[in-house]
Amino acid sequence: MxxxxxxxxxxxxxxxxxxxxxxxxxxxxxxxxxxxxxxxxxxxxxxxxxxxxxxxxxxxxxxxxxxxxxxxxxxALSPAWTTDWITDEGRRKLQEAGIAPPSKLGPQAVGPVPLNLTPPSRRVLCPRCSSPRTEEVSRFGSTACKALRRCADCLEPFEHVKEI
Amino acid sequence: MSFDNAYESLLGHEDAHWAFGTGFAEALVGVNREFPSTVDRADIAAYCLMLGDDALIMAQRLAEWCSRAPELEEDIALSNIALDLLGQARLLLTRAGEVLERDEDSLAFLRDEREFRNVHLVEIDCGPGPGGDFGTTIARLLVFSSWRLALFSRLRGSADPVLAAIAEKGLKELAYHRDHAAQWAVRLGDGTDESHRRMQAGLERVWPFVDELFLAHPVEAKLSGVAVPSAELRSEVEGVLEAVFSASGLTRPADVPTARVAGMAGRDGVHTEAMGFLLAEMQHLHRSLPGATW
Structure with a gap:
């Protein structure tokens, strides 16, 4: 059963x-x-x-x-969900669907949250051509959990599950 | 399969997969809701109303930008930020409602202006109406999210398990909102003469409402270990704003003491003239068609 x-x-x-x-x-x-x-x-x-x-x-x-x-x-609100909870299998499926998975953040420091005056320079690979030359187009995407990026090599726009 | 309208083609014969309309489950279903025994529940409700109303009214103001922002990406950004804050408001109003024996909808839609406990900063018109523009809205979002982030980072240690969980959950959202506003403030402040002028004008417009964020409220003293004393937040928030000002060439406006009527301000239910118009729009549907669902 x-x-x-x-x-x-x-x-x-x-x-x-x-x-x-x-x-x-x-x-x-x-x-x-x-x-x-x-x-x-x-x-x-x-x-x-x-x-x-x-x-x-x-x-x-x-x-x-x-x-x-x-x-x-x-x-359950606590402990709060983070993108680190997306499984390796989940990351593979996102990649296959043309959505760049989030990078793993690891344990977060306690105390005041640092201010980012420039977008953090994360290495996000293009899910189509694997180029590391990608740029953020919009910090917010079609759903709360995604941002929009573009590949400088194959020129395709793609979604990225943003790290939280 | 043919359909007479686009909605039908989306839905097929099954609409259970779609998140729209009314009939959402109550926001705190299944969450541990014990109240700490050391404080009065009525005080927790009063505190949750303050923080919930701040988020609700700010969400309403941000949503006004939907379809009216300078670019499509910003429509989406401001609406997403509004949605996060609306989520926080639902949790906080539901928590307050457990004590007040009212549900979140009744608290949001059936209270009158004098019953709202939000600070003035969130209710003033910062555009797209005549009270401001995109720079003004960014100035408000920068101040609001810097302040709420400092508040939530301390609220994680609250003796009320629901407040602590809401704070932990909301913290990363607020950090993302603050970064978004800060990056825009730098881009506009350090941009053209025109963008600098309008960003600076936005700061001047919202600055008279900053002092109120740090005023101690009597309920905070009664909620030792549960609430965060507002005065504690000032130095952290000012440090963040100074970092943005120095990176953007913007100037910190002169301080203005909180405008009060007979000693009262937003936390006491005394609001600016903008609040009545805001509530009229926000509450119109619910009050015109009580119990409407769709």
Whole structure:
């Protein structure tokens, strides 16, 4: 029998459908009780992300369709999601879909957040031709989690999941 | 498959995948909502209203730029920033509403002007209307996000688990907003004579509303360990603004004390003349068609 975790792990992100919620790192836990009820915990990428409700509804629908009658979806705000939670598999899928994955930030320093008066010089490879010569076109993109860049070699614009 | 309108072709026979309209789940569903035992819940509600109203009204002002910014990328940027702040407002108003026994929509749409607790900085017209322009809006966003970032970085240690979680979540968003505003301030301040003039004029326009951000409010003293004393934020915020000024050739305007009416300002529900017009637009639909969904 397929477990609730396996079913929940297959549910796709509504705004980045190449990724599952597990790839994106927003699926925090799935616990199944002996009476068959399931509690799923998800975390928002951005506070105002309008897709969060859809994620919960999709999870509920998939689990109910698989025979789980009692499904509760909880939200965890803390610890806060970061792009470091996107799995290696998720990064590979983004790349294949023509979306540059975020670089890994590692643990963040505590204390005052440093001000960046120029865009941070990250090495973002073009997902089409792998050129490192890419530039930021817009710091905000079609969804809260993406920025828009352009490749100086193949000239194609592409989306980049920005690091937070 | 043929459809009579574009929406139908998007939806097919299933609209559950689309995030639009009303009927969103309550913002704090499933979050640990215990209240700290050392303080009065009513004070936490009052504090959440202040921070929630700041975000809500700022989001409304930023959203006014949608389709009216100097370039398409900026339409998207300002709308995205508004969306982040609206998300913070939903969480904070929901937290306040747990004590006040009202939901977030009722707090946003059914309170009158005197019941709003936001600072004046977020409500004044900084454009695209006659009260300013893009430079003025960038000046406000720079000051607002620098201040809120300093506040949230301290609020992460709050004894209220919901406030601490909201702060931790919002911190990176605010850092991104601040960088965006700071980079624009440098680009405009260090750009042409015209861009410099308008960026400087924007700073002059918003500066009289800066002092209010650092005024101590009585509820902060009652929320020891939960709230952040506003006066503590001044030196960090001023340091950030000075760094932007020196990189951009902009001049720090002269300080102006907070304008008050009978000793009261935004946190007491006394607002500028801009607030009534703002609320009229923001609340119109909800009040005209109570309970409307789509």
């Amino acid at each position: 397929t477990t609730a975790l396996e079913i929940a792990s297959r549910v796709r992100d509504p705004e980045l459908p190449v990724l599952t919620l597990a790839d994106l790192g927003v699926l925090r836990s799935v616990s199944e009780s002996s009476d068959g009820s399931v509690v799923v915990t998800i975390t928002p990428t951005y506070t105002g992300c309008p897709a969060l409700d859809e994620m919960g509804a999709d999870l509920r629908r998939s689990l109910v369709a698989a025979g789980y009658s009692s499904v509760e979806v909880r939200t």
